[in-house]
Amino acid sequence: MKFINGTNRNQLPLFASSIDDAIAQDNQVRLIDLFVDSLTLSDYGFAFDFVENGRPSYHPSDLLKLFIYGYLNRMRSSRTLEKECSRNIELMWLLKGLVPDHNTIANFRKDNPKAIARVFRATVQMAAHFELIGGELVAGDSTKLRAQNSKKNNFNPGKIERHIAYIDEKLKQYNEALAKEDGDVDQKKSLVHKIKKHQLQKQKYLEYQNTIDTTGVTQISTSDPDSRQIMTRNNISEVAYNVQTVVDAKHNIPIDFKVTNENDSKAMGGMLRRTKTILGHTNFTAIYDKGYHTGSEFEYANRLAIDVLVAIPTVASHAPDTAFDVEYFNYDKPTDSYTCPANQQLTSNGNWYTKKNGKSLTKMKHYKTSACIACDLFSKCTKNAKGRLIERSEHADLIYQNKIRIENNYETYRRRQAIVEHPYGTIKRQWDFYYIMTKKTLKHASADVGLIFTAYNLKRIFNLIDPNMLKRYLNVLALFFWSLKDVFKAFYTLFIFETIASSFFKKGFYCKVKPIYLRSN
Known part of the structure:
Protein backbone atom coordinates (compact mmCIF):
# COMPACT_ATOMS: atom_id res chain seq x y z
CA MET A 1 0.00 0.00 0.00
CA LYS A 2 1.38 3.41 -0.97
CA PHE A 3 1.77 6.34 1.45
CA ILE A 4 3.00 9.88 1.13
CA ASN A 5 6.59 9.89 2.34
CA GLY A 6 8.70 12.76 3.60
CA THR A 7 12.23 13.60 2.45
CA ASN A 8 15.36 12.07 3.89
CA ARG A 9 16.51 14.13 6.89
CA ASN A 10 20.16 13.59 5.97
CA GLN A 11 19.77 14.63 2.35
CA LEU A 12 20.90 18.14 1.38
CA PRO A 13 18.59 20.13 -0.89
CA LEU A 14 19.81 20.74 -4.40
CA PHE A 15 18.93 24.44 -4.24
CA ALA A 16 19.42 26.13 -0.85
CA SER A 17 16.58 28.53 0.03
CA SER A 18 16.56 31.45 2.47
CA ILE A 19 14.35 31.57 5.55
CA ASP A 20 12.42 34.38 3.87
CA ASP A 21 11.28 31.95 1.20
CA ALA A 22 9.82 29.71 3.90
CA ILE A 23 7.46 32.47 5.10
CA ALA A 24 4.46 33.00 2.82
CA GLN A 25 3.87 36.53 1.56
CA ASP A 26 0.39 36.57 3.12
CA ASN A 27 1.63 35.38 6.53
CA GLN A 28 0.51 37.75 9.30
CA VAL A 29 4.00 37.72 10.79
CA ARG A 30 5.02 40.03 7.93
CA LEU A 31 2.32 42.50 8.97
CA ILE A 32 3.58 42.40 12.57
CA ASP A 33 7.08 43.17 11.29
CA LEU A 34 5.85 46.10 9.19
CA PHE A 35 3.63 47.45 11.97
CA VAL A 36 6.44 47.66 14.53
CA ASP A 37 8.88 49.09 11.96
CA SER A 38 6.37 51.85 11.22
CA LEU A 39 6.46 53.07 14.86
CA THR A 40 8.88 55.68 16.18
CA LEU A 41 9.61 53.66 19.31
CA SER A 42 12.03 56.23 20.68
CA ASP A 43 9.07 58.65 20.98
CA TYR A 44 6.91 56.03 22.66
CA GLY A 45 9.06 55.83 25.79
CA PHE A 46 11.02 52.64 25.16
CA ALA A 47 14.57 52.79 26.49
CA PHE A 48 17.27 53.37 23.88
CA ASP A 49 20.07 54.75 26.06
CA PHE A 50 22.21 51.84 27.19
CA VAL A 51 25.79 51.81 28.43
CA GLU A 52 28.33 50.78 25.84
CA ASN A 53 30.23 48.48 28.20
CA GLY A 54 29.33 44.81 28.40
CA ARG A 55 27.05 42.79 26.20
CA PRO A 56 24.86 44.84 23.81
CA SER A 57 21.14 45.07 24.53
CA TYR A 58 18.31 43.81 22.35
CA HIS A 59 16.56 46.45 20.28
CA PRO A 60 13.09 47.30 21.68
CA SER A 61 11.51 46.67 18.27
CA ASP A 62 12.67 43.03 18.30
CA LEU A 63 11.22 42.40 21.77
CA LEU A 64 7.98 44.20 20.89
CA LYS A 65 7.61 42.05 17.76
CA LEU A 66 8.17 38.96 19.89
CA PHE A 67 5.45 39.94 22.36
CA ILE A 68 2.88 40.93 19.73
CA TYR A 69 3.46 37.64 17.90
CA GLY A 70 3.21 35.73 21.19
CA TYR A 71 -0.03 37.36 22.32
CA LEU A 72 -1.59 36.89 18.88
CA ASN A 73 -0.77 33.19 19.17
CA ARG A 74 -1.91 32.72 22.80
CA MET A 75 1.61 32.73 24.26
CA ARG A 76 2.39 35.10 27.15
CA SER A 77 4.96 33.23 29.24
CA SER A 78 8.51 34.57 28.84
CA ARG A 79 9.90 31.03 29.07
CA THR A 80 7.54 29.82 26.36
CA LEU A 81 8.51 32.72 24.12
CA GLU A 82 12.20 32.01 24.70
CA LYS A 83 11.67 28.38 23.70
CA GLU A 84 9.67 29.33 20.59
CA CYS A 85 12.48 31.59 19.38
CA SER A 86 14.63 28.47 18.91
CA ARG A 87 12.05 26.24 17.19
CA ASN A 88 9.38 28.45 15.59
CA ILE A 89 10.36 29.31 12.02
CA GLU A 90 8.06 32.36 11.99
CA LEU A 91 9.82 33.79 15.04
CA MET A 92 13.21 32.93 13.57
CA TRP A 93 12.23 35.05 10.56
CA LEU A 94 10.70 37.82 12.66
CA LEU A 95 13.67 38.18 15.04
CA LYS A 96 16.33 37.33 12.44
CA GLY A 97 17.50 34.37 14.51
CA LEU A 98 17.74 36.20 17.85
CA VAL A 99 16.97 34.17 20.99
CA PRO A 100 16.57 36.50 24.01
CA ASP A 101 16.54 34.81 27.41
CA HIS A 102 13.33 34.72 29.46
CA ASN A 103 14.53 37.34 31.98
CA THR A 104 15.17 39.87 29.20
CA ILE A 105 11.76 39.12 27.72
CA ALA A 106 9.93 39.41 31.06
CA ASN A 107 11.75 42.61 32.07
CA PHE A 108 10.88 44.31 28.79
CA ARG A 109 7.17 43.83 29.45
CA LYS A 110 7.47 44.77 33.12
CA ASP A 111 9.52 47.94 32.52
CA ASN A 112 7.47 49.49 29.68
CA PRO A 113 3.79 49.83 30.69
CA LYS A 114 3.42 53.41 29.42
CA ALA A 115 5.22 52.71 26.14
CA ILE A 116 3.05 49.63 25.54
CA ALA A 117 -0.06 51.76 26.15
CA ARG A 118 1.16 54.12 23.41
CA VAL A 119 1.58 51.16 21.05
CA PHE A 120 -2.05 50.27 21.77
CA ARG A 121 -3.05 53.83 20.86
CA ALA A 122 -1.15 53.42 17.60
CA THR A 123 -3.45 50.51 16.73
CA VAL A 124 -6.45 52.76 17.44
CA GLN A 125 -4.99 55.44 15.16
CA MET A 126 -4.45 52.88 12.41
CA ALA A 127 -8.04 51.65 12.77
CA ALA A 128 -9.24 55.26 12.55
CA HIS A 129 -7.15 55.80 9.38
CA PHE A 130 -9.01 52.93 7.70
CA GLU A 131 -12.35 54.28 9.00
CA LEU A 132 -12.94 51.27 11.23
CA ILE A 133 -13.98 53.56 14.10
CA GLY A 134 -17.34 55.28 13.82
CA GLY A 135 -17.03 57.57 16.85
CA GLU A 136 -20.81 57.90 17.21
CA LEU A 137 -21.69 55.07 19.59
CA VAL A 138 -19.42 53.48 22.20
CA ALA A 139 -20.05 50.96 24.94
CA GLY A 140 -18.20 50.82 28.24
CA ASP A 141 -17.85 47.97 30.68
CA SER A 142 -15.30 46.18 32.81
CA THR A 143 -13.96 42.68 33.07
CA LYS A 144 -12.19 41.04 35.98
CA LEU A 145 -8.86 39.35 35.31
CA ARG A 146 -7.52 37.19 38.12
CA ALA A 147 -4.29 38.34 39.74
CA GLN A 148 -1.30 36.22 40.71
CA ASN A 149 -2.56 36.19 44.30
CA SER A 150 -4.64 33.48 45.96
CA LYS A 151 -7.60 34.20 48.21
CA LYS A 152 -5.60 32.69 51.07
CA ASN A 153 -3.06 35.51 50.70
CA ASN A 154 -5.65 38.29 50.68
CA PHE A 155 -6.75 39.86 53.97
CA ASN A 156 -9.46 42.30 55.03
CA THR A 218 -9.34 48.09 52.76
CA GLN A 219 -7.44 44.92 51.82
CA ILE A 220 -3.92 43.53 51.88
CA SER A 221 -2.68 41.13 49.20
CA THR A 222 0.71 39.66 50.03
CA SER A 223 1.70 38.26 46.61
CA ASP A 224 0.38 41.04 44.35
CA PRO A 225 -0.04 44.12 46.59
CA ASP A 226 -2.29 46.13 44.24
CA SER A 227 -4.79 43.32 43.58
CA ARG A 228 -8.10 43.23 45.44
CA GLN A 229 -10.82 40.69 46.16
CA ILE A 230 -13.63 41.74 43.81
CA MET A 231 -17.08 40.31 43.13
CA THR A 232 -17.08 38.71 39.69
CA ARG A 233 -20.48 37.10 39.20
CA ASN A 234 -23.30 35.49 41.21
CA ASN A 235 -21.70 36.45 44.55
CA ILE A 236 -18.45 34.74 43.54
CA SER A 237 -15.34 36.76 44.39
CA GLU A 238 -11.78 36.56 43.07
CA VAL A 239 -8.55 38.36 43.89
CA ALA A 240 -8.32 40.25 40.64
CA TYR A 241 -7.88 43.48 38.71
CA ASN A 242 -10.82 45.32 37.18
CA VAL A 243 -10.14 46.36 33.56
CA GLN A 244 -12.30 49.25 32.30
CA THR A 245 -12.72 49.41 28.52
CA VAL A 246 -14.43 51.57 25.92
CA VAL A 247 -15.37 49.83 22.65
CA ASP A 248 -16.46 51.54 19.44
CA ALA A 249 -19.67 50.12 18.00
CA LYS A 250 -18.76 50.13 14.29
CA HIS A 251 -16.39 47.15 14.34
CA ASN A 252 -16.17 46.33 18.08
CA ILE A 253 -12.69 47.81 18.37
CA PRO A 254 -11.51 48.88 21.87
CA ILE A 255 -10.33 52.48 21.81
CA ASP A 256 -9.33 52.74 25.47
CA PHE A 257 -8.60 50.63 28.53
CA LYS A 258 -7.60 51.26 32.13
CA VAL A 259 -6.54 48.71 34.75
CA THR A 260 -7.94 49.42 38.23
CA ASN A 261 -8.51 47.61 41.52
CA GLU A 262 -11.85 49.29 42.25
CA ASN A 263 -15.46 48.56 41.35
CA ASP A 264 -17.45 50.22 38.55
CA SER A 265 -19.50 52.79 40.47
CA LYS A 266 -17.02 55.68 40.04
CA ALA A 267 -15.41 54.69 36.73
CA MET A 268 -17.74 56.10 34.05
CA GLY A 269 -16.83 59.79 34.29
CA GLY A 270 -13.09 59.28 33.93
CA MET A 271 -13.48 56.89 30.99
CA LEU A 272 -15.82 59.37 29.23
CA ARG A 273 -13.24 62.13 29.65
CA ARG A 274 -10.55 59.92 28.12
CA THR A 275 -12.90 58.90 25.29
CA LYS A 276 -13.61 62.56 24.52
CA THR A 277 -9.86 63.15 24.18
CA ILE A 278 -9.37 60.08 21.95
CA LEU A 279 -12.27 60.84 19.60
CA GLY A 280 -11.71 64.59 19.66
CA HIS A 281 -15.40 65.46 20.11
CA THR A 282 -18.43 64.84 22.34
CA ASN A 283 -20.93 63.98 19.61
CA PHE A 284 -21.22 60.37 20.67
CA THR A 285 -23.47 58.27 22.88
CA ALA A 286 -22.01 56.02 25.56
CA ILE A 287 -23.79 52.89 26.82
CA TYR A 288 -23.17 51.38 30.26
CA ASP A 289 -24.79 48.74 32.45
CA LYS A 290 -26.43 49.32 35.83
CA GLY A 291 -23.14 48.99 37.75
CA TYR A 292 -22.30 52.52 36.58
CA HIS A 293 -25.61 54.06 37.67
CA THR A 294 -24.19 56.69 40.06
CA GLY A 295 -25.45 60.25 40.47
CA SER A 296 -22.01 61.90 40.59
CA GLU A 297 -21.03 60.11 37.36
CA PHE A 298 -24.16 61.46 35.62
CA GLU A 299 -23.09 64.92 36.73
CA TYR A 300 -19.59 64.32 35.27
CA ALA A 301 -21.11 63.20 31.95
CA ASN A 302 -23.38 66.26 31.93
CA ARG A 303 -20.39 68.58 32.42
CA LEU A 304 -18.68 66.88 29.48
CA ALA A 305 -21.88 67.30 27.40
CA ILE A 306 -21.96 63.58 26.57
CA ASP A 307 -25.20 61.62 26.28
CA VAL A 308 -25.15 58.36 28.24
CA LEU A 309 -27.53 55.42 28.36
CA VAL A 310 -27.04 53.67 31.69
CA ALA A 311 -29.23 50.73 32.68
CA ILE A 312 -31.55 51.46 35.59
CA PRO A 313 -30.98 49.15 38.58
CA THR A 314 -33.90 47.50 40.32
CA VAL A 315 -35.22 49.13 43.47
CA ALA A 316 -33.30 47.90 46.51
CA SER A 317 -36.23 48.20 48.93
CA HIS A 318 -39.97 48.17 48.33
CA ALA A 319 -43.00 49.52 50.13
CA PRO A 320 -45.22 46.92 51.85
CA ASP A 321 -47.39 47.19 48.74
CA THR A 322 -45.26 47.66 45.60
CA ALA A 323 -47.95 49.97 44.17
CA PHE A 324 -46.59 52.53 46.69
CA ASP A 325 -42.95 52.32 45.61
CA VAL A 326 -41.21 55.68 45.17
CA GLU A 327 -41.43 55.45 41.36
CA TYR A 328 -45.22 55.93 41.66
CA PHE A 329 -44.78 59.22 43.55
CA ASN A 330 -44.96 62.10 41.05
CA TYR A 331 -42.41 64.90 41.49
CA ASP A 332 -43.38 68.48 40.59
CA LYS A 333 -40.33 70.67 40.04
CA PRO A 334 -42.00 74.15 40.28
CA THR A 335 -43.38 73.38 43.76
CA ASP A 336 -40.50 71.04 44.71
CA SER A 337 -42.94 68.45 46.05
CA TYR A 338 -44.10 64.86 45.55
CA THR A 339 -47.68 63.67 45.16
CA CYS A 340 -48.33 60.19 46.52
CA PRO A 341 -50.80 57.60 45.12
CA ALA A 342 -53.29 58.77 47.80
CA ASN A 343 -53.08 62.28 46.25
CA GLN A 344 -51.33 63.80 49.27
CA GLN A 345 -48.46 66.29 48.84
CA LEU A 346 -45.05 65.59 50.39
CA THR A 347 -42.91 68.70 50.84
CA SER A 348 -39.39 69.53 51.93
CA ASN A 349 -38.07 72.07 54.42
CA GLY A 350 -35.46 73.04 51.78
CA ASN A 351 -32.47 71.78 53.76
CA TRP A 352 -29.84 69.48 52.26
CA TYR A 353 -28.64 66.47 54.26
CA THR A 354 -25.42 64.59 53.65
CA LYS A 355 -25.71 60.85 53.20
CA LYS A 356 -22.73 58.51 53.04
CA ASN A 357 -22.86 56.03 50.17
CA GLY A 358 -19.80 53.81 50.37
CA LYS A 359 -16.79 56.14 50.27
CA SER A 360 -18.70 59.06 48.73
CA LEU A 361 -21.05 61.63 50.23
CA THR A 362 -24.31 62.63 48.52
CA LYS A 363 -26.58 65.57 49.29
CA MET A 364 -30.23 64.67 49.87
CA LYS A 365 -33.51 66.47 50.52
CA HIS A 366 -36.24 64.89 52.67
CA TYR A 367 -39.92 64.99 51.71
CA LYS A 368 -42.80 64.09 54.05
CA THR A 369 -46.37 65.00 55.00
CA SER A 370 -48.36 65.10 58.22
CA ALA A 371 -51.29 63.45 56.40
CA CYS A 372 -49.59 60.04 56.60
CA ILE A 373 -50.65 59.22 60.16
CA ALA A 374 -54.40 59.50 59.42
CA CYS A 375 -54.17 57.90 55.95
CA ASP A 376 -56.15 54.70 55.37
CA LEU A 377 -53.36 53.39 53.13
CA PHE A 378 -50.63 53.89 55.75
CA SER A 379 -49.89 50.17 56.25
CA LYS A 380 -49.52 49.62 52.50
CA CYS A 381 -47.23 52.61 52.04
CA THR A 382 -44.63 52.40 54.84
CA LYS A 383 -43.44 50.62 57.96
CA ASN A 384 -42.07 53.84 59.45
CA ALA A 385 -44.17 54.79 62.48
CA LYS A 386 -43.64 58.51 61.76
CA GLY A 387 -44.94 58.25 58.19
CA ARG A 388 -43.50 58.03 54.68
CA LEU A 389 -40.14 59.73 54.06
CA ILE A 390 -38.74 60.19 50.53
CA GLU A 391 -35.14 61.13 49.84
CA ARG A 392 -34.28 63.06 46.68
CA SER A 393 -30.66 63.19 45.56
CA GLU A 394 -29.02 66.36 44.22
CA HIS A 395 -28.52 64.37 40.99
CA ALA A 396 -32.16 63.29 40.69
CA ASP A 397 -32.83 65.44 37.59
CA LEU A 398 -29.89 63.90 35.71
CA ILE A 399 -30.95 60.40 36.75
CA TYR A 400 -34.45 61.10 35.45
CA GLN A 401 -33.06 62.40 32.13
CA ASN A 402 -31.14 59.13 31.75
CA LYS A 403 -34.37 57.22 32.35
CA ILE A 404 -36.09 59.17 29.55
CA ARG A 405 -33.16 58.56 27.19
CA ILE A 406 -33.31 54.82 27.92
CA GLU A 407 -37.05 54.73 27.19
CA ASN A 408 -36.60 56.66 23.91
CA ASN A 409 -33.50 54.71 22.76
CA TYR A 410 -34.06 51.24 24.17
CA GLU A 411 -33.09 49.45 20.94
CA THR A 412 -29.78 51.32 20.94
CA TYR A 413 -29.15 50.33 24.55
CA ARG A 414 -29.84 46.68 23.72
CA ARG A 415 -26.72 46.66 21.53
CA ARG A 416 -24.47 47.15 24.58
CA GLN A 417 -23.59 43.51 25.17
CA ALA A 418 -22.98 42.76 21.50
CA ILE A 419 -20.53 45.67 21.33
CA VAL A 420 -18.54 45.55 24.54
CA GLU A 421 -18.60 41.81 25.24
CA HIS A 422 -17.09 40.98 21.83
CA PRO A 423 -13.49 41.67 22.92
CA TYR A 424 -14.00 39.92 26.26
CA GLY A 425 -15.33 36.80 24.54
CA THR A 426 -12.29 36.62 22.28
CA ILE A 427 -9.73 37.45 24.95
CA LYS A 428 -11.08 35.29 27.79
CA ARG A 429 -12.83 32.40 26.07
CA GLN A 430 -10.95 32.02 22.78
CA TRP A 431 -7.46 33.09 23.85
CA ASP A 432 -7.83 31.90 27.46
CA PHE A 433 -6.43 35.19 28.83
CA TYR A 434 -8.68 35.24 31.91
CA TYR A 435 -5.87 36.13 34.33
CA ILE A 436 -3.05 38.67 34.64
CA MET A 437 0.30 37.23 33.62
CA THR A 438 2.50 39.72 35.45
CA LYS A 439 2.92 40.04 39.19
CA LYS A 440 3.35 42.85 41.72
CA THR A 441 1.83 46.29 41.11
CA LEU A 442 -0.89 47.68 38.93
CA LYS A 443 1.65 49.10 36.44
CA HIS A 444 2.94 45.63 35.59
CA ALA A 445 -0.65 44.43 35.15
CA SER A 446 -1.28 47.39 32.79
CA ALA A 447 1.61 46.25 30.56
CA ASP A 448 0.09 42.78 30.24
CA VAL A 449 -3.39 44.15 29.49
CA GLY A 450 -1.93 46.67 27.03
CA LEU A 451 -0.35 43.86 25.01
CA ILE A 452 -3.62 41.89 25.13
CA PHE A 453 -5.64 44.77 23.63
CA THR A 454 -2.86 45.63 21.17
CA ALA A 455 -2.98 42.05 19.87
CA TYR A 456 -6.79 42.10 19.77
CA ASN A 457 -6.91 45.35 17.76
CA LEU A 458 -4.28 44.12 15.32
CA LYS A 459 -6.24 40.89 14.88
CA ARG A 460 -9.38 42.90 14.06
CA ILE A 461 -7.50 45.15 11.63
CA PHE A 462 -5.80 42.20 9.91
CA ASN A 463 -9.20 40.56 9.44
CA LEU A 464 -11.01 43.67 8.20
CA ILE A 465 -8.43 45.29 5.91
CA ASP A 466 -7.03 43.84 2.69
CA PRO A 467 -3.46 42.64 3.51
CA ASN A 468 -1.95 44.24 0.40
CA MET A 469 -3.52 47.60 1.22
CA LEU A 470 -2.30 47.30 4.82
CA LYS A 471 1.21 46.45 3.64
CA ARG A 472 1.33 49.49 1.37
CA TYR A 473 0.15 51.72 4.22
CA LEU A 474 2.72 50.35 6.70
CA ASN A 475 5.51 50.52 4.12
CA VAL A 476 4.74 54.18 3.47
CA LEU A 477 4.72 54.89 7.22
CA ALA A 478 8.04 53.12 7.72
CA LEU A 479 9.59 54.89 4.71
CA PHE A 480 8.33 58.25 5.97
CA PHE A 481 9.72 57.56 9.43
CA TRP A 482 13.20 56.64 8.20
CA SER A 483 13.26 59.50 5.68
CA LEU A 484 12.27 61.90 8.43
CA LYS A 485 15.14 60.62 10.55
CA ASP A 486 17.54 61.30 7.66
CA VAL A 487 16.21 64.84 7.27
CA PHE A 488 16.59 65.59 10.97
CA LYS A 489 20.12 64.15 10.98
CA ALA A 490 21.03 66.20 7.94
CA PHE A 491 19.76 69.42 9.53
CA TYR A 492 21.55 68.55 12.75
CA THR A 493 24.82 67.91 10.84
CA LEU A 494 24.47 71.21 8.99
CA PHE A 495 23.79 73.01 12.26
CA ILE A 496 26.95 71.54 13.84
CA PHE A 497 29.00 72.41 10.75
CA GLU A 498 27.76 76.02 10.69
CA THR A 499 28.42 76.40 14.41
CA ILE A 500 32.03 75.22 14.00
CA ALA A 501 32.54 77.33 10.88
CA SER A 502 31.24 80.49 12.55
CA SER A 503 33.57 79.96 15.50
CA PHE A 504 36.51 79.70 13.05
CA PHE A 505 35.53 82.95 11.33
CA LYS A 506 35.15 84.74 14.67
CA LYS A 507 38.69 83.72 15.58
CA GLY A 508 40.05 85.13 12.31
CA PHE A 509 40.54 81.85 10.49
CA TYR A 510 39.55 81.49 6.86
CA CYS A 511 38.58 78.16 5.40
CA LYS A 512 36.96 77.39 2.09
CA VAL A 513 34.39 74.65 2.70
CA LYS A 514 31.56 72.99 0.88
CA PRO A 515 28.47 71.99 2.90
CA ILE A 516 27.83 68.24 2.91
CA TYR A 517 24.62 66.52 3.99
CA LEU A 518 25.49 63.27 5.69
CA ARG A 519 23.16 60.30 5.34
CA SER A 520 22.79 58.10 8.40
CA ASN A 521 23.81 54.48 8.11
Missing part, protein backbone atom coordinates in the same frame (compact mmCIF):
# COMPACT_ATOMS: atom_id res chain seq x y z
CA PRO A 157 -10.31 43.48 58.58
CA GLY A 158 -12.96 40.79 59.10
CA LYS A 159 -10.68 38.00 57.94
CA ILE A 160 -7.82 39.27 60.12
CA GLU A 161 -10.13 39.42 63.12
CA ARG A 162 -11.22 35.80 62.56
CA HIS A 163 -7.61 34.62 62.26
CA ILE A 164 -6.59 36.42 65.46
CA ALA A 165 -9.60 34.99 67.34
CA TYR A 166 -8.69 31.49 66.13
CA ILE A 167 -5.05 31.92 67.20
CA ASP A 168 -6.07 33.26 70.64
CA GLU A 169 -8.25 30.20 71.14
CA LYS A 170 -5.40 27.88 70.12
CA LEU A 171 -2.92 29.70 72.38
CA LYS A 172 -5.33 29.34 75.28
CA GLN A 173 -5.59 25.58 74.67
CA TYR A 174 -1.80 25.15 74.33
CA ASN A 175 -1.06 27.19 77.48
CA GLU A 176 -3.60 25.19 79.46
CA ALA A 177 -2.11 21.94 78.19
CA LEU A 178 1.42 23.20 79.01
CA ALA A 179 0.35 24.09 82.55
CA LYS A 180 -1.01 20.57 83.09
CA GLU A 181 2.04 18.84 81.57
CA ASP A 182 4.47 17.71 84.28
CA GLY A 183 6.62 14.89 82.99
CA ASP A 184 6.92 14.46 79.21
CA VAL A 185 9.80 16.67 78.00
CA ASP A 186 9.11 16.05 74.32
CA GLN A 187 5.47 17.00 74.77
CA LYS A 188 6.47 20.23 76.49
CA LYS A 189 8.87 21.10 73.63
CA SER A 190 6.14 20.42 71.11
CA LEU A 191 3.68 22.69 72.94
CA VAL A 192 6.26 25.48 73.31
CA HIS A 193 7.05 25.25 69.59
CA LYS A 194 3.36 25.49 68.68
CA ILE A 195 2.89 28.48 71.01
CA LYS A 196 5.82 30.35 69.44
CA LYS A 197 4.57 29.53 65.95
CA HIS A 198 1.08 30.88 66.67
CA GLN A 199 2.48 33.97 68.38
CA LEU A 200 4.50 34.78 65.25
CA GLN A 201 1.39 34.29 63.12
CA LYS A 202 -0.60 36.56 65.42
CA GLN A 203 2.09 39.24 65.19
CA LYS A 204 1.90 39.06 61.40
CA TYR A 205 -1.88 39.58 61.43
CA LEU A 206 -1.54 42.46 63.91
CA GLU A 207 0.89 44.14 61.50
CA TYR A 208 -1.63 43.69 58.68
CA GLN A 209 -4.32 45.25 60.87
CA ASN A 210 -2.04 48.17 61.72
CA THR A 211 -1.35 48.74 58.02
CA ILE A 212 -5.08 48.84 57.28
CA ASP A 213 -5.72 51.22 60.20
CA THR A 214 -2.89 53.63 59.33
CA THR A 215 -2.96 53.68 55.51
CA GLY A 216 -6.69 53.52 54.82
CA VAL A 217 -6.46 50.52 52.47
